[in-house]
Amino acid sequence: MRVAAFGNTFRDLALLVWVAAGCGLCVPAQTAPMDEQAVIRGVDTAVKARFNATLSYTVTEHYQVFRGGDETHAAADLVVKTTYKKESGKEYAIQSRSGSETIQKFVLDSILENEKHINEPGVREGSWMTSDNYAMKLKPGGPQPVDGRDCYELTVTPKHAGPGLIEGTIWVDAGDQSIVKAEGTTAKSVSIFAGASHVMRQYAKVSGFSEAAHARAETGSFLFGETVITIDYSGYELKLRDAK
Numbered sequence: 001m002r003v004a005a006f007g008n009t010f011r012d013l014a015l016l017v018w019v020a021a022g023c024g025l026c027v028p029a030q031t032a033p034m035d036e037q038a039v040i041r042g043v044d045t046a047v048k049a050r051f052n053a054t055l056s057y058t059v060t061e062h063y064q065v066f067r068g069g070d071e072t073h074a075a076a077d078l079v080v081k082t083t084y085k086k087e088s089g090k091e092y093a094i095q096s097r098s099g100s101e102t103i104q105k106f107v108l109d110s111i112l113e114n115e116k117h118i119n120e121p122g123v124r125e126g127s128w129m130t131s132d133n134y135a136m137k138l139k140p141g142g143p144q145p146v147d148g149r150d151c152y153e154l155t156v157t158p159k160h161a162g163p164g165l166i167e168g169t170i171w172v173d174a175g176d177q178s179i180v181k182a183e184g185t186t187a188k189s190v191s192i193f194a195g196a197s198h199v200m201r202q203y204a205k206v207s208g209f210s211e212a213a214h215a216r217a218e219t220g221s222f223l224f225g226e227t228v229i230t231i232d233y234s235g236y237e238l239k240l241r242d243a244k
Contacts, residue, residue, distance in 0.1 A: 042177030076103035143174035
Protein backbone atom coordinates (compact mmCIF):
# COMPACT_ATOMS: atom_id res chain seq x y z
CA MET A 1 0.00 0.00 0.00
CA ARG A 2 1.19 3.60 -0.60
CA VAL A 3 1.58 4.51 3.10
CA ALA A 4 3.82 1.51 3.64
CA ALA A 5 5.87 2.44 0.57
CA PHE A 6 6.16 5.99 1.87
CA GLY A 7 7.46 4.68 5.19
CA ASN A 8 9.96 2.34 3.55
CA THR A 9 11.31 5.08 1.29
CA PHE A 10 12.06 7.43 4.16
CA ARG A 11 13.03 4.71 6.61
CA ASP A 12 15.99 4.14 4.30
CA LEU A 13 16.48 7.85 3.57
CA ALA A 14 16.68 8.38 7.33
CA LEU A 15 20.02 6.61 7.34
CA LEU A 16 21.47 9.25 5.05
CA VAL A 17 21.71 11.98 7.66
CA TRP A 18 24.68 10.15 9.17
CA VAL A 19 24.00 10.72 12.82
CA ALA A 20 26.73 8.20 13.57
CA ALA A 21 29.31 9.81 11.29
CA GLY A 22 32.49 10.59 13.28
CA CYS A 23 34.62 13.71 13.31
CA GLY A 24 37.98 14.58 14.80
CA LEU A 25 39.81 15.91 17.78
CA CYS A 26 41.96 18.98 17.24
CA VAL A 27 45.70 18.36 16.91
CA PRO A 28 48.48 20.82 16.06
CA ALA A 29 48.20 22.26 12.55
CA GLN A 30 50.51 20.87 9.88
CA THR A 31 53.09 23.28 8.53
CA ALA A 32 53.65 21.57 5.16
CA PRO A 33 51.42 19.88 2.58
CA MET A 34 50.62 16.25 3.39
CA ASP A 35 50.63 13.28 1.02
CA GLU A 36 47.52 11.19 0.39
CA GLN A 37 48.25 8.44 2.89
CA ALA A 38 49.10 10.94 5.61
CA VAL A 39 45.79 12.74 5.09
CA ILE A 40 43.85 9.46 5.16
CA ARG A 41 45.63 8.36 8.34
CA GLY A 42 44.75 11.74 9.82
CA VAL A 43 41.06 11.27 8.97
CA ASP A 44 41.05 7.83 10.63
CA THR A 45 42.80 9.21 13.70
CA ALA A 46 40.41 12.16 14.00
CA VAL A 47 37.28 10.00 13.73
CA LYS A 48 38.49 7.49 16.32
CA ALA A 49 39.83 10.17 18.66
CA ARG A 50 36.44 11.87 18.78
CA PHE A 51 34.70 8.59 19.57
CA ASN A 52 37.21 7.58 22.24
CA ALA A 53 37.12 10.96 23.97
CA THR A 54 33.34 11.55 23.96
CA LEU A 55 31.63 9.88 26.90
CA SER A 56 28.25 11.55 26.30
CA TYR A 57 26.59 14.63 24.88
CA THR A 58 23.23 16.33 24.49
CA VAL A 59 22.07 18.39 21.51
CA THR A 60 18.83 19.87 20.20
CA GLU A 61 17.92 18.63 16.71
CA HIS A 62 15.39 20.44 14.50
CA TYR A 63 13.97 18.32 11.67
CA GLN A 64 11.94 19.69 8.76
CA VAL A 65 10.40 17.90 5.77
CA PHE A 66 9.65 19.85 2.58
CA ARG A 67 7.62 18.60 -0.39
CA GLY A 68 7.16 19.58 -4.02
CA GLY A 69 9.97 22.12 -4.26
CA ASP A 70 8.57 24.35 -1.49
CA GLU A 71 11.33 24.92 1.07
CA THR A 72 9.53 27.83 2.74
CA HIS A 73 6.65 25.92 4.30
CA ALA A 74 7.54 22.65 6.01
CA ALA A 75 5.11 19.78 5.57
CA ALA A 76 6.24 18.50 8.96
CA ASP A 77 8.42 19.86 11.77
CA LEU A 78 10.01 18.08 14.74
CA VAL A 79 12.30 19.27 17.56
CA VAL A 80 13.98 16.70 19.82
CA LYS A 81 16.51 16.74 22.63
CA THR A 82 19.04 14.02 21.86
CA THR A 83 21.14 12.33 24.53
CA TYR A 84 24.09 10.19 23.49
CA LYS A 85 25.97 7.85 25.83
CA LYS A 86 28.95 5.83 24.63
CA GLU A 87 27.83 2.67 26.37
CA SER A 88 24.27 2.64 25.04
CA GLY A 89 23.86 5.00 22.06
CA LYS A 90 21.10 7.58 21.58
CA GLU A 91 17.78 8.44 23.22
CA TYR A 92 15.31 11.12 22.12
CA ALA A 93 12.92 13.39 24.01
CA ILE A 94 10.31 15.12 21.84
CA GLN A 95 10.17 18.88 22.43
CA SER A 96 7.60 19.80 19.77
CA ARG A 97 6.07 18.53 16.55
CA SER A 98 3.68 19.89 13.93
CA GLY A 99 2.45 19.26 10.39
CA SER A 100 1.30 16.12 8.60
CA GLU A 101 0.61 13.22 10.95
CA THR A 102 1.46 10.79 8.16
CA ILE A 103 4.88 12.35 7.62
CA GLN A 104 5.45 12.55 11.38
CA LYS A 105 4.77 8.83 11.75
CA PHE A 106 6.28 7.37 8.60
CA VAL A 107 9.15 9.80 8.03
CA LEU A 108 10.28 11.60 11.18
CA ASP A 109 9.56 8.86 13.71
CA SER A 110 11.25 6.43 11.34
CA ILE A 111 14.31 8.68 11.18
CA LEU A 112 14.63 8.64 14.97
CA GLU A 113 14.22 4.86 15.13
CA ASN A 114 16.92 4.33 12.50
CA GLU A 115 19.31 6.85 14.00
CA LYS A 116 18.93 5.10 17.32
CA HIS A 117 19.79 1.78 15.67
CA ILE A 118 22.75 3.11 13.70
CA ASN A 119 24.28 4.48 16.93
CA GLU A 120 24.08 1.21 18.84
CA PRO A 121 27.40 -0.25 20.05
CA GLY A 122 28.72 -2.64 17.44
CA VAL A 123 26.68 -1.04 14.65
CA ARG A 124 27.98 2.55 14.56
CA GLU A 125 31.52 1.63 13.47
CA GLY A 126 30.19 0.47 10.10
CA SER A 127 29.05 3.99 9.17
CA TRP A 128 32.17 5.90 10.21
CA MET A 129 33.96 7.95 7.56
CA THR A 130 37.21 5.97 7.82
CA SER A 131 39.40 3.96 5.47
CA ASP A 132 37.92 0.78 6.96
CA ASN A 133 34.63 1.67 5.28
CA TYR A 134 35.79 3.82 2.34
CA ALA A 135 38.37 3.94 -0.40
CA MET A 136 39.67 7.52 -0.27
CA LYS A 137 41.57 9.52 -2.88
CA LEU A 138 43.10 12.93 -2.25
CA LYS A 139 42.38 15.60 -4.83
CA PRO A 140 45.62 17.29 -5.99
CA GLY A 141 46.28 20.96 -5.52
CA GLY A 142 46.64 21.29 -1.77
CA PRO A 143 44.22 22.84 0.74
CA GLN A 144 41.30 24.96 -0.48
CA PRO A 145 38.95 27.20 1.57
CA VAL A 146 35.67 25.55 2.61
CA ASP A 147 33.30 27.16 5.13
CA GLY A 148 36.09 29.47 6.30
CA ARG A 149 38.67 26.71 6.84
CA ASP A 150 41.55 25.43 4.71
CA CYS A 151 40.60 21.89 3.71
CA TYR A 152 41.86 18.89 1.80
CA GLU A 153 39.31 17.40 -0.58
CA LEU A 154 38.97 13.62 -0.89
CA THR A 155 36.70 11.48 -3.03
CA VAL A 156 35.15 8.61 -1.09
CA THR A 157 33.77 5.30 -2.36
CA PRO A 158 32.22 2.71 -0.02
CA LYS A 159 34.06 -0.58 0.35
CA HIS A 160 30.87 -2.38 1.37
CA ALA A 161 27.12 -1.91 1.39
CA GLY A 162 25.96 -0.38 4.64
CA PRO A 163 23.55 2.12 6.19
CA GLY A 164 24.46 5.75 5.67
CA LEU A 165 27.39 5.17 3.31
CA ILE A 166 27.74 7.58 0.40
CA GLU A 167 29.74 7.96 -2.77
CA GLY A 168 31.00 11.49 -3.08
CA THR A 169 33.38 13.96 -1.46
CA ILE A 170 34.57 14.93 1.99
CA TRP A 171 36.48 18.06 2.97
CA VAL A 172 38.76 17.74 5.98
CA ASP A 173 40.59 20.38 7.98
CA ALA A 174 44.15 20.77 6.71
CA GLY A 175 45.41 21.04 10.29
CA ASP A 176 43.74 18.16 12.11
CA GLN A 177 41.90 16.24 9.33
CA SER A 178 38.56 16.49 11.13
CA ILE A 179 35.59 16.49 8.76
CA VAL A 180 34.31 19.92 7.74
CA LYS A 181 31.78 18.87 5.09
CA ALA A 182 30.55 15.70 3.36
CA GLU A 183 28.44 15.49 0.23
CA GLY A 184 27.41 12.83 -2.26
CA THR A 185 24.83 10.27 -3.30
CA THR A 186 23.65 7.16 -1.56
CA ALA A 187 25.78 4.09 -2.14
CA LYS A 188 22.74 2.12 -3.30
CA SER A 189 19.14 2.89 -4.23
CA VAL A 190 17.15 3.58 -1.08
CA SER A 191 13.93 2.18 -2.56
CA ILE A 192 12.34 1.08 -5.83
CA PHE A 193 10.08 4.11 -5.32
CA ALA A 194 12.87 6.68 -5.00
CA GLY A 195 15.38 8.07 -7.43
CA ALA A 196 18.96 8.99 -6.63
CA SER A 197 19.32 10.61 -3.20
CA HIS A 198 21.72 13.49 -2.61
CA VAL A 199 23.01 14.11 0.89
CA MET A 200 25.10 16.81 2.53
CA ARG A 201 26.36 17.45 6.04
CA GLN A 202 28.26 20.41 7.50
CA TYR A 203 30.21 20.45 10.76
CA ALA A 204 31.31 23.04 13.32
CA LYS A 205 33.92 22.90 16.08
CA VAL A 206 32.49 22.35 19.57
CA SER A 207 34.91 22.02 22.50
CA GLY A 208 37.69 21.17 20.07
CA PHE A 209 35.68 18.60 18.09
CA SER A 210 33.84 18.68 14.79
CA GLU A 211 30.13 18.12 15.45
CA ALA A 212 27.22 18.08 13.03
CA ALA A 213 25.76 21.55 12.42
CA HIS A 214 23.43 21.06 9.44
CA ALA A 215 22.34 18.08 7.34
CA ARG A 216 20.24 17.78 4.21
CA ALA A 217 18.90 14.80 2.24
CA GLU A 218 16.86 15.12 -0.93
CA THR A 219 15.28 12.58 -3.24
CA GLY A 220 12.79 12.27 -6.07
CA SER A 221 9.95 9.78 -6.35
CA PHE A 222 7.36 9.12 -9.03
CA LEU A 223 4.84 8.69 -6.20
CA PHE A 224 5.84 11.54 -3.87
CA GLY A 225 7.76 14.00 -6.02
CA GLU A 226 10.68 16.04 -4.71
CA THR A 227 11.19 15.68 -0.95
CA VAL A 228 13.84 17.32 1.23
CA ILE A 229 14.71 16.59 4.86
CA THR A 230 16.86 19.08 6.79
CA ILE A 231 18.31 18.86 10.29
CA ASP A 232 19.82 21.71 12.29
CA TYR A 233 21.82 21.00 15.45
CA SER A 234 22.27 23.44 18.36
CA GLY A 235 23.11 23.66 22.05
CA TYR A 236 25.75 20.95 22.30
CA GLU A 237 26.90 19.94 25.76
CA LEU A 238 29.74 17.41 25.72
CA LYS A 239 31.14 15.25 28.51
CA LEU A 240 34.69 14.33 27.53
CA ARG A 241 37.03 11.75 28.94
CA ASP A 242 39.32 13.21 31.64
CA ALA A 243 37.22 16.42 31.69
CA LYS A 244 37.31 18.14 35.08
